[in-house]
Amino acid sequence: MHDPPLGQRFALLTDLYQLTMAACYFEQGMHEEATFSFFIRKYPPHRGYFVAAGLEEALRYLETLQFTSDDLAYLESTGLFSSKFLGYLKGVRFTGEVFALPEGSIFFKDEPILEVSAPIIEAQLAETFIINAVSLQTLIASKASRSFQVAQGRPLIDFSLRRDQGTDAGLKVARASYLAGFQGTSNVLAGQLYDLPIFGTMAHSYVTSFPQEIESFRVFAKNFPGITTLLIDTYDNVQGAHKAVQVAKEMEARGERMGYVRLDSGDIAAISKEVRKILDDNGLEYVKILASGGFDEFKMAQVLAAGGQVDSFAVGTKMGVSADAPYFDCAYKLVKYAGRPVMKLSTGKVTLVDKKQIYRRYDAQGRLERDTITLRDELLPEATPLLQPFMAGGGVSRELPTLKESREYFLSQLALLPEPYKALEDPAPYPVDLSPGLKDLQARTEREIQQREL
């Protein structure tokens, strides 16, 4: 695919209000610096931490943001905008800065994932795309990470593409789940675009298209002796296992080794034990068992707790749409304009003002202990600042890590997160506090607005 750059392709992938607000700013001559902060307000049920992902896509978009002549012609056709404003839009590029958590970072609610500072029109126009891109990948990485925890080293494969919410989600789920520890994906295009390991087995349709199940196994083994995984539940798992044994023996006779058998229905814990025994009784200890079909961290934990003999899991739909929490209560909020800290007071939706930093303290064993959200220029001794500059003057200002490097970083951090915060159900709340400087500015800003507006 030779697509136009993201920022040209998707300049119009925005809410109309971004453009009507931009027109107002333009007519008023409002071009001073605005800072927007993107954060998650609440944990969905059973989530105790988040995994940052999607930053690279947001940066690529900002770097190339530009309205094409087709875009401008469409906007003109709406009759809403002056030709002066459309002429201005034609020249708009993103010239600002971005501070952000590196992809793979573990973070917590209220902590900014990224902060954008730029002339207000530029920062405002980018809102919709940034939320869309960063929230999806963060959502999926945060969900996939839970499967990774439970799997305890067993390889996990993303099988979700068909039921992901659209083509873009299909690609991003493959990327974000890999970042969160998955081994690879069934998604071939994601394999190509992100250089991910790709995996595949066979479908029931393949088995049923042959006059006999065992024939379908033989043909697959013959064509793919290096990656033979046989789906054995089409008619009956036990019968299927016996046929797989026969084909495995035929492979042995050719000096080949079957990789996996795959279970896709029924009581996986019970069936896997039965199938394991059939394989072992026939000297096929080396043939592994892959399980698929409705898996997420909860079902995986159940199957393993029940003694399921599963060597690898294919994780599909429930991870791919983050089924138990399919969106975040996240926001991209203006926190400063023209040097003035700002906030809204709407019921239950207060924002932390001004440019910020997150400092993290680690305990003597190097494990995550406590975070403090501060003003950007505060210094906290013996704590590590987490938000890093990624963009300045509209250009990416540091070498971005590769996806593999972000994955390594995530894995190293997850290992340092104490267990109570990782509990599958009702995790402990990780301590995040506000610095006195931030609290004070917050209070002063709120008082000042109340005096002015109420």
Place this chain on the structure above:
Amino acid sequence: MHDPPLGQRFALLTDLYQLTMAACYFEQGMHEEATFSFFIRKYPPHRGYFVAAGLEEALRYLETLQFTSDDLAYLESTGLFSSKFLGYLKGVRFTGEVFALPEGSIFFKDEPILEVSAPIIEAQLAETFIINAVSLQTLIASKASRSFQVAQGRPLIDFSLRRDQGTDAGLKVARASYLAGFQGTSNVLAGQLYDLPIFGTMAHSYVTSFPQEIESFRVFAKNFPGITTLLIDTYDNVQGAHKAVQVAKEMEARGERMGYVRLDSGDIAAISKEVRKILDDNGLEYVKILASGGFDEFKMAQVLAAGGQVDSFAVGTKMGVSADAPYFDCAYKLVKYAGRPVMKLSTGKVTLVDKKQIYRRYDAQGRLERDTITLRDELLPEATPLLQPFMAGGGVSRELPTLKESREYFLSQLALLPEPYKALEDPAPYPVDLSPGLKDLQARTEREIQQREL
């Protein structure tokens, strides 16, 4: 955007197993006709009907399916495929037929949404994309339709783009919700691509960027007097309403009329009554109230039941990800190969064999009464066949309806669906039966497989 055709852009957006199975079929010389049936196995909680959507995208994909030289080079680099097979793939096009429900059709569980018949490799390769495309739009249309029911004529606007699962979902949600009765979307690119009405208001960031809230209102009214909607909850709804009154009076003095005020937080039923009174007491009966913030059919029903004075709803995230049911238990299953009806027997996952048709009977008042799933060539007197031929010989074989026409069709059908099937909670199960011919073939096929395989 000048994208390559869908089928070229996304030939690799498939599961690896589609390609390994295709290689097996190819090596075995299996090129006979296969029929795959796409259907939904179960209703998610509280759903009593589905709304078909996404067919046009699936057809555009099939029409243009083609592996590019880049695709083939990537597949070669995996080392999995023979050069003979890759040479074959280069020439693969979709040459088959598609029977499907027109977009906007109301349908029920187990009923085929579409059936694809083609040489098995072609029909198999298309599986992943077809499920991805049709299930997303059908999911969203089926969810959005419920908001449409509750709104009882009040205009609904899709505000979900930022939290939709990716860019493609953002576009498809705008399209599918419009099909299901929404008035339009905030999504500008969707407006351009699908010729949808677009709507926008202002964000809290806009209000807070001004030194005074009322100033932000004045500037918006000055720049967009024809579409003035003021967001009044940034600091306080009541104070905001009084400021809106002042600006509305200033507009009146210029011969203009404010359109809406928007409420976005708090107890919308109570606040809307208070705001309505403030507007009315000031002679602004014509200024309407738009509500947003976490709406779906359930919250909308609560607010209206509590006497909420809302003229229009902006519906966002919960519709855009179908939050209470973010995926369907749907499948694209082989039902016939080389003239032979086929099925799998896996626990709990039985498929209806062979090419099928759905017949619908209407009662004397023209309302939906009962459906029967039959074999494709059965005739049911006094009943209407629902699956129509859309593609033959790999080309679209009839003029596709415009999106507006599909929307009209949907609205006409929804009006004919009796209330019990539309209940928001625990809807009555709509009666769908199988023809004796289908039941008989189903039983014979199952017996034959059991004898052969078990």
